[in-house]
Amino acid sequence: MKNKSRIICGVLLMAAMIVASCEKMVVEEEEAPVSPKAGKGKVTLRVAGFNIVPFDTRAVVDLTTYCTRLNYVVYKDGNKVASKSQLKEDGNFGEVTMSLEPGTYKLLVLAHSSQGGNPTLSDPENIQFTNSLSFSDTFYYYGDLEVTSEDKTHDISMMRATSLLRFIIEDNIPSDVQYLHFKYTGGTGVLNAVTGYGGNVNSQQEMWYAASGDTPRTLSLYTFLKGDEGSLQVTVQAMASDMKTVIAEKTFTNVPMKRNMVTEYRGSFFTVSSSNSFSLTAETEWEVYQSFTY
Secondary structure, eight states: OHHHHHHHHHHHHHHHHHHHHHHHHHHHHHHSOOOTTTTOEEEEEEEEEESSOOSSOSSOOOGGGTOSEEEEEEEETTEEEEEEEEETTSTTTTEEEEEEOSEEEEEEEEEEOOSSOOOOOSOTTOEEOOTTTOOOOOEEEEEEEEEOSSOEEEEEEEEEOOEEEEEEEOSOOOTTOOEEEEEEESSBSEEETTTTEEOSOOOOEEEEEEOOSOSSEEEEEEEBOSSSEEEEEEEEEEEOTTSOOEEEEEEEEEEEEETTOEEEEEEOSSSOOSOOOOOOEEOSSSOOEEEEEO
8 A cells, every 4th residue: 555655646746747847838938929020110109299380379389289180101112001090089199109110211290180081191292181171280291210120219390381371251240141161272282291382283172161150250271382482362152051052252363372371361251341452461570471451
């Protein structure tokens, strides 16, 4: 019986040693897993702000004040290889991380507030915003992105691409007017992020606004100019509730515009103005806007 007990104890001891050895091997494998992204570099892109004086203030501003959407796009040899989009509501708005193979890429970062979604981003020279998306203040960055196997963080400073026509109605809006419809040509809804100017596309831009609200009523029309200066032709229609019946209409020709600048038109739209002349004012410190009366 003693020999039998010794044999059983020996078998159990050997089994315990085998189990312990197997458990140790499993732990070693968990400590050194094979990474599915071996060789790639982690790139963090962080929007640091806008490096141009905003239309409404001279101070450095938080980007959520001026945009609700961000697009990050990485191109290689003219092809889009990675992209991410963010909404203002996202907790990490203004910062994304991508995993890319080492190499040299082109990076586009776009900030805007288009209501209908994101523009086409497959070609950085042909970024198309449409009437259905709506047009908004737009900022961009386009440049080289060097990726290595090491993790890196890049702070992005963005430039304004748009010009703004601020249209102000100073007289009372009749009760039967429910909408204000703007149609304008001379600029474009297409951005060439490589040059920072509007794309070589002739298009009619449109914006609709509810007519309700206190006067003076201020409406904003954004566009991309094809050069540092340009001009718009703007037709303004006061519409009934069916969005078809035109109650009043005026057309403004040769509205002067400058890149990254506000042009302001103000006057009485529904009543006859005592003066048909236009006057221009501009800031002396920095030419942020030019103002006309109609």
